[in-house]
Amino acid sequence: MKTATPAMARAINDRLALDLLLERGPLTAPQLRELTGLSRPTVSDLVERLMEGGLVEVTGECGQDRRGPKARLYGIVAGRAHVAGVDLRRATVEVTVADITGTTVGTAVRDLPEHPDLAAFVESTVSAAAGDRALDTVAIGAPGLVDPRHGELVAGNGVPGWGPGFVQEVRHRLGVPVILENEVNLAAVAEHRTGAAMGSDDFVLLWLDDGVGAAVVLDGRLRRGASGGAGEIGLLEVDGTTFCESVASGAARELGGEELAGRIALAAFAMVTILDPGVVVLGGKTGRAEGDTLAGLVGERLGALSPAPTRVLASTVAGNAILQGAVLTALDTARDRIFG
Incomplete structure (x- = not known):
């Protein structure tokens, strides 16, 4: 040895x-x-x-x-390095810049134009948030499957202006390492570090928002799958309707708590049957808005479906979980490089 x-x-x-x-x-x-x-x-x-x-x-x-x-x-020395986290949605770009200790030192939020030069728009928004601070690493959260082998999207994601080689172009413009990650995966990073999943090395985050998906953490590690498609629960079809269509925020507003909980429990059951994570966290607009009440109802229905004991919890991450996960991911990379 x-x-x-x-x-x-x-x-x-x-x-x-x-x-x-x-x-x-x-x-x-x-x-x-x-x-x-x-x-x-x-x-x-x-x-x-x-x-x-x-x-x-x-x-x-x-x-x-x-x-x-x-x-x-x-x-x-807080100013030894700075990183940026980016939440890139179909309508907005939101950026947080933090020093090496994780303290926020700059922010920017901008609406996407209808036909943007997306790489240039992201670069200018990041630069506006950073001011005169040099950046060490940038992490971007966006919808879609991110291939873990080369860090680009597997297919389009509906964000205006997105095209092949987007990450490479942003990297070239900023002149620093740029990481692209699925936005729900980044929300799970934040949930694991600062939210309801703290202390749980195995959990599933169900993301209930305008888009619907899931992130899987096992043995303390985010699991992406061979092509980045782990957790795409929104595609699951129940009674001829996809899970995404049945519980996305627009549909959720029309449902009573009992019916919504039943639909969510079916998707949670699929994840629990295969993974047995022990913890399911409800995130996104719906998960946060309905809080412990919805989590309790889903937990009751899931308990009736599955013999595997599973706690169902509401997200407790304060603020934008995707953006926080992006900053944490960028900090991990920067600290490994600078601290050794």
Whole structure:
């Protein structure tokens, strides 16, 4: 069995310290020693190394009467890198720019024109949100199947101006790495990190909105399928009508809670029968608007259909889940590159 080289051990320790600083905020050297279990000389060396690399800085002191090296608080240099998350819909483009700590520093929302040069429009919207900040990574959420092998759409998605090579064109215009991901998959990322699915490594997100779909997370990993089509539950046909047509937000408004819950439970049952995720989260406009009441009704009907115990929960992500998932995805990529 191979043992870690000194360089590898230093890299592992550095990343451990950086992740703790991201999670808990500024910490003193004694606090870092306590949380990491590393020795005093090792923590002293890594703090010096991270400061020299422009990743960590002194942000203040801990305690009113304490002074000196032990009292210094060390924090991430927030401006070390910036990322952008993009929610690209059929009518609008919404952008959030965040620093490396995940703090929002810029936003932009623009309506899509009828016949846009889409790559140019996205580039200008991202640039408006970023201002004079250089970007490290951009993640875009959009409808449609994204082929995991090359990161482009498998087929059209109805967004005006979309065409082959869109991601490559945006990447060329911005001059930074650009990631394209299905929008429901990104909503699931946000749900897993900050929402109802926190602490659940296996769950399905049912997205109930103007469009209908699902995202699958198993063993803590987002599952896309061979062609990016995992979770396309909207195509499921029940009694001659697709699930998308029967529960999309326009149809949902015309239904009573009992009937809507019954329709949703049938789709959830299909996912539970195959995957046994243990948790189903209801997201999108309908899932959020109806909240725990709808989740409870769906849970009752699903329990009558399936022998597999399954909790049905309403989404608890605050704000735009797709946009938040895009920012988190971009941050993961940027931090891996910059932090090691």
